[in-house]
Amino acid sequence: MTVKLSRRVMLESRGGGLGIIGLSGVFAGLSRGDVHAAGLGNYAGPALPAKAKHVIMLYLNGGPSQLDMFDPKPALFKYAGQRPNAVDLRTERTTGGLLPSPFEFKRYGRNGVEVSELLPQLASVIDEITVIRSMYTFNPTHTPARALFHTGSVLATRPSTGSWVTYGLGTENQNLPAFVALGNAGGPQTRSGFLPSEYQGVGFPVADPDPEKIIPNLRNKKVDATSQRTDMDALLGLNTDFSKSFGADQFLEGRIKSMETAYRMQFEALDLFDIRNEPQSIRDEYGSGAFGTGCLLARRLVEAGVRFVNVDYPGGQIWDDHRDVNDNLRKRCPDMDQAAAALIRDLKRRGKLDETLVVWGGEFGRTPVSESGSGRDHNPYGFTMFVAGGGFKGGIAYGATDEFGFKAEQNRVSIHDLHATLLNQLGMDHTKLTYKYAGRDFRLTDVSGEIVKDILA
């Protein structure tokens, strides 16, 4: 009788689990390709034709206003300050009459997608962008809505999209974390939840582009490479003995993987995280702010094989414009617009956009009715996100909200639908990417999710 073993099972059967294989690879001097082959993913479903290999998530924490950026609603002027009967959705806080957007929208690209004057640079690359104007979510409060956006669940324990993707696909570069979060060190953006801890996002601050500030102490100034290797050898021996005696342990595996990754990062991370290695013209194109640094680093990381990069716009929940929305957006949009557009343009120029999914958005949108006279409240009923690259059509606006931009009405897209579509573009059936925990299989999309086929190229 012939027993067929998967490569993963065969490697594990030789003792010590994948973490130890990876770590031993460091010491045995395996090439990057050899080690890459060992870093297999866990997706066991049918292999769908993958369009993308990497994801860059641009996250605007707080809920950016779709009405002032991507979803023009001239009807708001007619009823400015009023509350017609059709405007009957419950809001999070006390709200008043309809608040028109004072910003000018123009048509851009081959299909004339309307974009606000706040985003001239994103408008210039609109043919690479699929604007989804009919997003909706299920919770109007930041913390659960943020969890829903990143993990597909309002619960504070579920794995993030980045964790699911790296769990499913593995990594392309063992010298770097598979899942990186720039500008954010925790929360639902990076949480691995019940997935093994090696799939947790590794956070790096980007406020200061100096790589020594982004990854402090990466270079060991006290212990030389030979001594480090001796230490690591000893540790490897202890861990191997433990595994032989007690069997593979996922927490030990995760810890070994983390140590292995940290050790390997010494080889290329400092150079990779040093954007001073980029030509000045490229750095200027992205801008000198933290978001520009984050977007430029994201491009460098996916080029180096990092699977999933989350870039947070700096400042925490800063897109939460309960008052002075016009002034705030005028101040905040330029560097976001510049960096996000530069990322798309740069990936395109380098031939990487087709295999990289860029996702832009926040946990919800904002209401067409005013709060505090000059602001907008949370709006989970209808908002805008966009995706670019990765096998999406580009140059289109999909779906529509109602006359006032309050509720998604045509071709509605839920967070689960978006997640299902992202996984599809990465070659995974979202119903087959599962992890058994507490006696049942879990999915990123829970029991929902329809692939939005109309926006696929």
Next chain:
Amino acid sequence: MRNVCLASAAAMFCAAVVVLPAAQEDVKSRKTVRDPAYTAAQAARGKQVYLANCVTCHLPELDGSANPTEGARGAPLVGTRFVQDFGESKVSALFNKMKRDMPSGRPGTLTDQQYLDAATYVLQRNNFPAGSTELTVDTAGDTWIPGAGGAEGLQNYTFVSAVGCLHQDPTRSWLLTNAEELKKTETPAAGVAASTAASSQAPGEFTFRLLDAISYNPEPHNGHKVRVTGYMVRLGAEIRVNVQSLQMVGPACGN
């Protein structure tokens, strides 16, 4: 106690009523950059400062990110955006902004004189006239950059009409130029008599950006004299009109 409060409130209300005309008078009598506030020689020096330090981001025509050229990144320093950002501010606000944040990546590295000179070049490019006295830090502190004007006393979202020249700028924005002050109106479209009156109306001094003009097929009327109705909206110091009707009243603007 309640009577005291009422009396205080009444006094404050009366003070506000009395003070308001005086405040308006102050606005009319204040010194602005329409009164010459710099010299041509100073603006010429400013141009050199601009070309050496600012042009990469804000571009040769000072239109910055409003220019469709890929990669432009500085805020526009001319036109309606300049009015939006610096209208109803003193020149010192422009000077201080430049000194605090510019040049990008190395703020505060120029001398005060260089910042002042560059500011006068920006004023010149916004068609404010040169005179015989240079701008100084002191005069920048008491000279105003006017707002767009043209909507005196009107509340935001008032339904208005205006006659002017329909014009598309290089960034494809639709503007109503050489327009008279906005007037409150009830009628979306003008009848024959109003159209005739509008066609002979003299050119005005105001420019309004038109929102949602693209819904009214404006291209064939580029350069025509038109009557526009819509909702007035303020953005910073700029006045805009959300178009509800657009009616050609003359084949040329007459200016």
